[in-house]
Amino acid sequence: MKNVLIFTLLLFGALTIFAAEEKETETAPAEKQETTKQEVKPNMKDFSYSLGYEMYTNNKKYKLVLSPEKLIEGIDDGYANAAPKFKQDDVKAQHVAFMAHMQADGESDFKDEKGILSYFTGFQVGKNFTANGIDSLDKNEILAGIKDAEEGKEPRLDEAGRKASMAAMDEVVKAKAKAKAEAVKVESKKFLEENAKKEGVKVTESGPQYTVIKEGEGAKPKATDTVKVHYKGTLVDGKEFDSSYKRGEPISFPLNGVIKGWTEGLQLMPVGSTYRFFIPSDLGYGDRGAGADIPGGAALIFDVELIEINPEK
Numbered sequence: 001m002k003n004v005l006i007f008t009l010l011l012f013g014a015l016t017i018f019a020a021e022e023k024e025t026e027t028a029p030a031e032k033q034e035t036t037k038q039e040v041k042p043n044m045k046d047f048s049y050s051l052g053y054e055m056y057t058n059n060k061k062y063k064l065v066l067s068p069e070k071l072i073e074g075i076d077d078g079y080a081n082a083a084p085k086f087k088q089d090d091v092k093a094q095h096v097a098f099m100a101h102m103q104a105d106g107e108s109d110f111k112d113e114k115g116i117l118s119y120f121t122g123f124q125v126g127k128n129f130t131a132n133g134i135d136s137l138d139k140n141e142i143l144a145g146i147k148d149a150e151e152g153k154e155p156r157l158d159e160a161g162r163k164a165s166m167a168a169m170d171e172v173v174k175a176k177a178k179a180k181a182e183a184v185k186v187e188s189k190k191f192l193e194e195n196a197k198k199e200g201v202k203v204t205e206s207g208p209q210y211t212v213i214k215e216g217e218g219a220k221p222k223a224t225d226t227v228k229v230h231y232k233g234t235l236v237d238g239k240e241f242d243s244s245y246k247r248g249e250p251i252s253f254p255l256n257g258v259i260k261g262w263t264e265g266l267q268l269m270p271v272g273s274t275y276r277f278f279i280p281s282d283l284g285y286g287d288r289g290a291g292a293d294i295p296g297g298a299a300l301i302f303d304v305e306l307i308e309i310n311p312e313k
Contacts, residue, residue, distance in 0.1 A: 044138055045141050046161070046165040047168070047169045048139070048145070049145040049155075049157060050162035051142060052144065053145035053155055054162065054166070063110050064110050066118045066121065067118040067119075068147075069115070070112075070119040071121060072143065074122025074123035077119075077122075077123055078123040078126020079126040079127075084119075086114075090116055094116040098112075098117060127292040128291075131293075133180070134176075144156070177287075177288070182297065187236070188298055192278060195209060204265075206264060206283070208279050209277070210275050210276060210277045210278065213274040213303065214273055216271050216306065217272055218306075221266055221267055222267065223263055224254075225309050226253065227310075228250050229251060229304055230245055230251075230305040231303060232302065232303045233302050235300065241294055242293075250307055261302075264283070265279070265302075271306050274303065274306075276301065276303050276304075278299065278300075279300045281296070281297045
């Protein structure tokens with residue numbers, strides 16, 4: 001299953017501290033414990049400046065010049081959890097045009113029509129920060145960072161200072177995410193325990209639960225197959241985070257290339273079936289979650305309609 005927030009690619013390297021996979025280190029347990037005891041208090045002004053400087057610099061490498069005004073507008077809307085001002089189809093179209101420009105013309109800057117990509121970049125920043133419980137950014141400092149990068153001025157913070165500022169914020173985000181994930185896991189566990197007692201709910205040995213909405217009569221897929229499905233995903237509180245139905249078309253993917261709960265669950269389904277799956281977080285997106293809509297530790301509910309196995313392209 002593809003992550004619907006495909007356009008976070010536009011952030012390039014600026015926000016990898018929040019999205020990249022954590023690399024395991026050889027640090028001794030005692031040293032790790034000592035690190036977690038230190039209070040990390042990032043300077044929001046320095047972080048905001050660094051964010052603006054790095055976003056402009058990294059996007060400029062790919063010939064995308066951010067519109068500061070649209071970026072800030074997007075950040076504000078993302079923080080406010082407002083509906084985005086541009087339709088997803090418009091963002092997709094602009095993103096496709098941008099990728100085509102990168103491949104065809106390596107010299108000139110891409111014209112971000114109406115500031116769509118700049119706005120969406122800011123919108124994703126705002127959504128991700130508010131989801132992680134981070135206070136509002138200093139917009140003046142973001143603009144100052146962008147301005148210095150745009151004009152080629154000596155930055156107020158050198159590279160080491162910018163890295164230190166962003167690393168400090170990274171520690172805060174990780175700590176907040178860990179605490180939030182633990183709380184969500186408690187609620188998810190309670191939900192699954194109660195759900196397992198309901199009539200018609202079947203519990204597999206490894207943990208996923210499911211109910212049969214409609215039983216098909218076709219073949220069952222193997223983990224190595226590609227499947228074509230329609231689906232809707234919600235959290236245990238009913239909040240929908242993804243739906244192929246709303247996008248108006250089913251999706252195809254290798255069954256061994258998605259979350260473990262899907263890989264296991266769909267192998268139970270004959271073609272033509274519709275099942276509802278209740279997936280524990282350790283077989284979903286784990287403690288990290290996915291984007292701003294799926295918190296770490298969350299159990300997930302999916303209605304899945306298996307349409308076809310190994311569909312022709």
